[in-house]
Amino acid sequence: MNRANLRFNVASNLGDSEMVLHSEDSINESLQEGYELICVKTLCLEKSFKFPQLNNQTYYDFGRFHPDILAVSGIWSFNINRWLIPASRKLFDTWRWDWELMTGEPRWFDPINYRYTCIIPHNSPTSGAFQVFYKAKADQLTDVQIPSIPPSAIKAIENYATADQFFIDREFSKGSRYYKQWLEDIPIIKKLALRKADADRVNLSAPNDSMPIFSDNGDNMQISDETVQGTIDGVNTIFAIAKVPNPTSSLMLFLNGQLIYQGLGYTLNDNQITMNSDYIPQVNTPADAFKAWYLV
Amino acid sequence: MSELWTDQQIELWAQEGEEDISNKQNLVIDRIGLATEAQQSLFVLPDYCLNISRVAFRGFKLEGKNMNELIDSQSSPNGNISYSRPLFYVYNGFGKRTIKVLPATSENLAAPSGDLFNATAIGAGMIVEFYRTPDFSDDLNRIPQPMRKILVKYYLLYRALQQDGPGLDLKSSDFFKQLYETNLFDLKLINAATFLSRENVMGDIPQNLFRGFKARPILPPNYPVRY
Numbered sequence: 001m002n003r004a005n006l007r008f009n010v011a012s013n014l015g016d017s018e019m020v021l022h023s024e025d026s027i028n029e030s031l032q033e034g035y036e037l038i039c040v041k042t043l044c045l046e047k048s049f050k051f052p053q054l055n056n057q058t059y060y061d062f063g064r065f066h067p068d069i070l071a072v073s074g075i076w077s078f079n080i081n082r083w084l085i086p087a088s089r090k091l092f093d094t095w096r097w098d099w100e101l102m103t104g105e106p107r108w109f110d111p112i113n114y115r116y117t118c119i120i121p122h123n124s125p126t127s128g129a130f131q132v133f134y135k136a137k138a139d140q141l142t143d144v145q146i147p148s149i150p151p152s153a154i155k156a157i158e159n160y161a162t163a164d165q166f167f168i169d170r171e172f173s174k175g176s177r178y179y180k181q182w183l184e185d186i187p188i189i190k191k192l193a194l195r196k197a198d199a200d201r202v203n204l205s206a207p208n209d210s211m212p213i214f215s216d217n218g219d220n221m222q223i224s225d226e227t228v229q230g231t232i233d234g235v236n237t238i239f240a241i242a243k244v245p246n247p248t249s250s251l252m253l254f255l256n257g258q259l260i261y262q263g264l265g266y267t268l269n270d271n272q273i274t275m276n277s278d279y280i281p282q283v284n285t286p287a288d289a290f291k292a293w294y295l296v
Numbered sequence: 297m298s299e300l301w302t303d304q305q306i307e308l309w310a311q312e313g314e315e316d317i318s319n320k321q322n323l324v325i326d327r328i329g330l331a332t333e334a335q336q337s338l339f340v341l342p343d344y345c346l347n348i349s350r351v352a353f354r355g356f357k358l359e360g361k362n363m364n365e366l367i368d369s370q371s372s373p374n375g376n377i378s379y380s381r382p383l384f385y386v387y388n389g390f391g392k393r394t395i396k397v398l399p400a401t402s403e404n405l406a407a408p409s410g411d412l413f414n415a416t417a418i419g420a421g422m423i424v425e426f427y428r429t430p431d432f433s434d435d436l437n438r439i440p441q442p443m444r445k446i447l448v449k450y451y452l453l454y455r456a457l458q459q460d461g462p463g464l465d466l467k468s469s470d471f472f473k474q475l476y477e478t479n480l481f482d483l484k485l486i487n488a489a490t491f492l493s494r495e496n497v498m499g500d501i502p503q504n505l506f507r508g509f510k511a512r513p514i515l516p517p518n519y520p521v522r523y
Contacts, residue, residue: 036442040486059413064436071490089350093357100418101355113325113491114440122415137442167475170468259411 001154004143006031006161013162013178022165028141034160034182035147036138040070041186043135044149044193050222052293053079053126055257058100063115065250068137072111075119079128084109089118106130125257129224150192156185221296228253228273228290232281239273245294252293255281300463301456313451313476314430317439321484322347322427324437329408330422335379337400341393341424350425351395353382355418358397363389371398382422395424443483450476 007027011019019027039045049066063069075084087108092099102121111117119130141147147154159182166175223243230239245251248268253260262268265279275281281288318324330339332353341348351358361384382397390396405421412423431437438444450472457469 033442033446037446040442041482054414056415057411057413058415058418061413063440070440097357098352098355100352100357101415103415111491113323115436116325116413124415167471170465172468172471 001151002144002146003028003031003141006154006158007143009158010161010165013158014165021169026168027161027165030161030164031157032138032141033164034157035141035149037160038149038153038156038186038189039136039138042149042189042193043070044189045136045138046073046133047136048131048133049295050129050224050293051132052129052225052252052254052291053106053123054254054259055126056122056124057259058120058122059112059116059118061115062117062132062134065252066134067247067249068139069114070135070137071114072109072117072132072134074133075109075117076131076133077106077128078131080105080107084119084130086110092118092120127257149189153185153189153192156182156189159185223292223294223296226292226294228292230273230290232283232288232290234280234282237275237277237280239275239290241271241273241292241294243294243296244271246296250295254289254291254293255279256289300461301459306452306456309452309455310448311430311432312455313448314432314439314444316451317444317447317480317483318346318427318429320480321487322349323439323487324428324430325349325425326428326431326437327412327423327425329412329417329420330424331407332401332403332405332422334402334404335400337382337396337398338390339395339397339422339424340391341395341426343393344429344431345393345424345426346429347427348385348387348395348424349427351385351397351422352418352425353397353401353422354420355415356381358382358385360384361386361398366398443479443486447476447479447483450479 007024008017010027010031011017011022014022016022047068051060051062051065054060062072074086076082077084084106085108088110089112092108092110096102099120103124104121105123106119106121109117109119117132139148147157149156159178163175163178163182166172166178169175223241226241228239228241230236241251245268249262251262251268253262253266253273260266260279264276266273266275268274281290326344328342328345348360351360363386366386366389378399379402380399382399382401384398386396386398401422408417408420408423410417412418417423428437430439439447453472454469454476456463457465457472
């Protein structure tokens with residue numbers, strides 16, 4: 001069931017099939033909100049991205065480059081071909097007081113909030129990358145798009161949107177019925193999501209919808225370690241990358257392994273990069289390594 | 297809406313709502329680098345600091361103590377008894393947003409700058425990590441979406457409908473307040489299940505179960521635990 005179908009159902013629930021009293025935009029907004037809340041409360045969307053190891057970096061600001069992260073759930077290190085071990089900063093404190101300065105190949109991680117993830121020890125100089133697995137926020141629905149949650153649970157979005165519209169109308173008793181139903185739907189979606197996790201190790205005689213359709217690797221393709229095009233002569237400020245980053249915030253530029261922040265060190269216009277004067281690549285021996293990582 | 301309430305008033309309530317969320321739930325992490333002088337022990341933190349989560353001097357973590365522990369230790373509250381690498385900080389009793397480090401610092405160090413989450417800056421001086429109020433000029437330091445949008449909406453409705461005047465509707469205001477608090481409670485559970493570091497206090501058996509590693513949030517089975 002796509003968004004257009006859901007919107008029609010919500011309008012019918014409201015007794016306003018022609019959408020005279022409730023605008024299309026308003027119902028779309030409620031549907032989007034319901035979808036987003038389901039993803040937050042059940043963590044049913046899973047995605048991953050590749051991220052380069054950074055010099056001396058103890059805390060990775062994954063949220064800056066991938067704003068759809070709800071929580072980092074796993075990290076694979078390509079350098080050691082192992083999963084990093086999930087741990088907590090309180091544990092690190094028991095090892096040594098200055099664990100933030102520990103050097104070596106990364107082994108442990110602790111997501112400290114929606115934005116930062118602590119990864120220790122850190123390497124310098126470093127190369128290689130992580131594959132970061134995370135629970136994702138909902139994507140923006142379009143009229144023809146089917147929400148990425150189990151098909152049998154899509155009714156939950158309709159229930160939330162109906163309740164929300166009734167609440168806006170201050171019809172609380174009518175809205176509460178749908179809201180209660182929505183609250184009851186949440187644990188069902190959680191169970192369906194967990195069943196998918198079980199599916200590769202137990203036989204399930206469940207209906208097809210116990211295998212929800214998830215986006216496995218995100219909708220965007222990752223470009224890794226691309227050499228930035230342009231003359232490095234200590235003067236030139238204009239450089240280019242092969243494709244236009246989408247979203248633009250996903251672009252990470254590295255000059256000799258050091259991350260340069262967008263806005264501070266350079267500006268991006270489509271695929272053209274204009275370096276600020278303090279960050280112009282210089283003529284060095286060996287030559288400066290100027291690399292880009294981004295989504296398209 | 298704009299006939300009953302001005303855009304400015306609505307904007308103000310929306311910001312107030314976001315501040316209320318961050319006051320009740322530690323979400324937005326920020327760091328500040330502090331310059332130190334030899335024999336300095338008092339440091340004032342910025343206004344937007346709500347809760348300290350970590351203080352480190354040249355990468356070494358300082359242990360948080362409260363005023364009572366300082367009294368028990370019979371340490372002088374005024375004199376700086378000794379100077380070396382600070383080991384402790386006292387987070388109350390010395391004024392608003394003022395911490396006292398013990399022993400006092402022994403070095404003149406510039407405030408670490410640049411990326412304060414990078415080991416180069418961490419090792420360079422004194423850094424305080426804290427939960428902060430939202431920074432409305434920077435989307436990265438605000439309550440994360442989509443919870444921000446939903447919570448602020450309910451908060452705004454609750455505040456707007458309780459304002460005296462033609463828009464007054466106390467029953468509706470109470471209803472939206474309840475929705476706000478319910479969703480805020482959910483946010484607390486999500487945050488606790490996902491991000492809070494924990495330490496097992498149950499003795500050896502649970503630690504053996506975790507092969508020596510202390511408890512940490514595990515996703516998604518305990519997420520959130522309310523249902």
